[in-house]
Amino acid sequence: MIPTQFDYIAPATLDEAIQLLADNAYDAKLLAGGHSLIPAMKLRLAQPAMLIDIGRIKDLAYIREEGGQILIGAMTTHYQLESSERLKEICPLLPETAGHIGDAQVRNKGTIGGSLAHSDPAADWPATVIALNGEIVATGKNGERTIKADDFFVDMLTTALEPVEILREIRVPLVQGRAGQAYTKVPHPASGFAVVGVAVNLSLGADDVCQSASVGITGAAVKAYRARGVENALNGNRIDEALAQTASAHAADGVDLNGDLYASADYRRHLVEVYTRRAILKAFAQAK
Amino acid sequence: MSRKPKQKAHIEFTLNGETAEVAFAPHKTLLEVLREDLNLTGTKHGCELGECGTCTVLVDRKPILSCLMLGLDVEGREVTTVEGMNEGAQLHPLQETFADTGAAQCGYCTPGFLLVAKELLTKNPNPTREEIKEALSGNLCRCTGYIKIYEAVELAAAKMRGESVELPKESVYGYE
Ligand SMILES: Cc1cc2nc3c(=O)[nH]c(=O)nc-3n(C[C@H](O)[C@H](O)[C@H](O)COP(=O)(O)OP(=O)(O)OC[C@H]3O[C@@H](n4cnc5c(N)ncnc54)[C@H](O)[C@@H]3O)c2cc1C
Ligand code: FES
Ligand code: FES
Numbered sequence: 001m002i003p004t005q006f007d008y009i010a011p012a013t014l015d016e017a018i019q020l021l022a023d024n025a026y027d028a029k030l031l032a033g034g035h036s037l038i039p040a041m042k043l044r045l046a047q048p049a050m051l052i053d054i055g056r057i058k059d060l061a062y063i064r065e066e067g068g069q070i071l072i073g074a075m076t077t078h079y080q081l082e083s084s085e086r087l088k089e090i091c092p093l094l095p096e097t098a099g100h101i102g103d104a105q106v107r108n109k110g111t112i113g114g115s116l117a118h119s120d121p122a123a124d125w126p127a128t129v130i131a132l133n134g135e136i137v138a139t140g141k142n143g144e145r146t147i148k149a150d151d152f153f154v155d156m157l158t159t160a161l162e163p164v165e166i167l168r169e170i171r172v173p174l175v176q177g178r179a180g181q182a183y184t185k186v187p188h189p190a191s192g193f194a195v196v197g198v199a200v201n202l203s204l205g206a207d208d209v210c211q212s213a214s215v216g217i218t219g220a221a222v223k224a225y226r227a228r229g230v231e232n233a234l235n236g237n238r239i240d241e242a243l244a245q246t247a248s249a250h251a252a253d254g255v256d257l258n259g260d261l262y263a264s265a266d267y268r269r270h271l272v273e274v275y276t277r278r279a280i281l282k283a284f285a286q287a288k
Numbered sequence: 289m290s291r292k293p294k295q296k297a298h299i300e301f302t303l304n305g306e307t308a309e310v311a312f313a314p315h316k317t318l319l320e321v322l323r324e325d326l327n328l329t330g331t332k333h334g335c336e337l338g339e340c341g342t343c344t345v346l347v348d349r350k351p352i353l354s355c356l357m358l359g360l361d362v363e364g365r366e367v368t369t370v371e372g373m374n375e376g377a378q379l380h381p382l383q384e385t386f387a388d389t390g391a392a393q394c395g396y397c398t399p400g401f402l403l404v405a406k407e408l409l410t411k412n413p414n415p416t417r418e419e420i421k422e423a424l425s426g427n428l429c430r431c432t433g434y435i436k437i438y439e440a441v442e443l444a445a446a447k448m449r450g451e452s453v454e455l456p457k458e459s460v461y462g463y464e
Contacts, residue, residue, distance in 0.1 A: 103426025
């Protein structure tokens with residue numbers, strides 16, 4: 001399997017990459033980990049005339065804390081997120097999600113920025129970045145802007161990024177007080193991608209009352225979405241098994257679910273509800 | 289660094305402990321560069337899409353799928369292939385136990401498994417069966433049923449810890 005031929009450029013700085021992309025936006029593709037792009041090129045689903053490899057740019061892979069936020073560089077690999085001891089303490093949902101992606105080889109090369117920019121409907125990161133109320137920093141020839149995760153995923157394989165923009169950083173707020181987070185997933189038995197993936201991020205008050213719930217769901221529809229019905233059912237109420245059950249019944253409210261050879265839309269609805277309930281209870285258990 | 293499609297790329301990297309210099313068409317994957325331009329055919333072509341793991345090599349000591357990495361991407365990096373596992377005439381303990389237990393049957397998946405297992409044992413000299421399974425979950429084998437592979441990794445780990453190890457009886461005498 002051989003891709004079509006292409007020009008290859010590996011800029012040393014972000015500014016150079018921005019300029020290259022500005023000059024070649026409609027023929028060029030950014031190359032990050034290549035674990036979605038290279039298969040697509042081999043299958044000739046993508047035939048870019050130029051690859052701009054952003055893997056040689058210094059300081060695009062990092063995990064930092066600043067101003068009440070966790071900042072993650074776009075080129076940070078799934079493995080770096082999975083193995084970060086600091087994240088396990090301050091935002092366990094990130095390493096937990098990373099651990100669910102593909103296998104060790106995939107996690108060693110694939111990046112969070114590449115995954116979000118690619119926006120595969122069955123990718124894991126989108127659910128988690130939504131549940132963490134994350135923001136995406138996009139930079140390009142017209143300057144820099146911040147996009148809320150809720151507005152970032154537009155459609156199947158389509159994001160709010162402009163062709164001249166580079167996803168530079170992901171930001172998630174540091175959680176305060178008593179919190180619980182969890183990711184549950186039904187992996188496709190062959191590909192490992194999410195048939196359904198549910199990320200839950202709870203903030204709890206005294207008496208186990210839910211102060212704010214944030215729920216992201218992937219795999220189920222053309223793009224990852226926020227399950228507002230579930231959040232509304234949880235907010236202000238005391239979390240227990242019964243509440244998790246009634247809240248999770250709203251996990252697919254108003255969503256057009258995917259159906260395919262492996263899982264029909266009805267089966268996916270069932271999975272989404274069951275895995276949402278499990279994620280709520282798991283997040284709740286973590287908060288104790 | 290910029291390469292035109294018709295121009296050959298020329299790069300230098302460390303391959304199995306030695307400096308390698310190679311020229312190739314820029315669209316080639318590391319897998320193709322290793323096999324076609326460096327004649328190291330130990331690394332295998334399988335699915336070509338990241339699913340099977342048989343093309344695994346170590347890049348900067350981490351298992352990576354060479355079918356999904358451009359050859360250009362290894363410039364200046366350190367690559368280990370199955371050809372770099374032995375020390376002179378001495379096989380790596382994993383190579384010995386894979387041969388002894390029958391963890392390699394047709395052998396097509398073996399180079400990938402060996403390199404992933406090597407990296408696992410470097411990080412974790414005493415892995416549990418579950419940890420071994422998890423580490424090797426990106427590698428498919430159509431012959432062995434995996435059990436022999438897990439046993440071979442456990443035996444090699446014990447050997448490398450300096451423990452005296454005995455091969456399972458059926459590996460030596462076969463099943464009754
Ligand atoms: C065998 C296998 C199993 C997998 N299993 C899973 C799984 O279970 N769950 C899961 O979520 N994913 C899975 N993946 C996908 C994997 O996580 C990819 O690494 C990821 O989707 C893409 O990241 P990348 O860094 O490889 O990006 P690339 O493939 O390099 O790029 C993907 C796309 O994003 C664009 N892009 C990349 N970086 C940027 C940026 N910074 N700014 C703007 N655009 C950018 C590229 O131009 C390209 O269009 C799997 C992949 C493989 C091969
Ligand atoms: S050939 Fe690379 S994973 Fe199958
Ligand atoms: S020994 Fe034949 S595929 Fe593993």
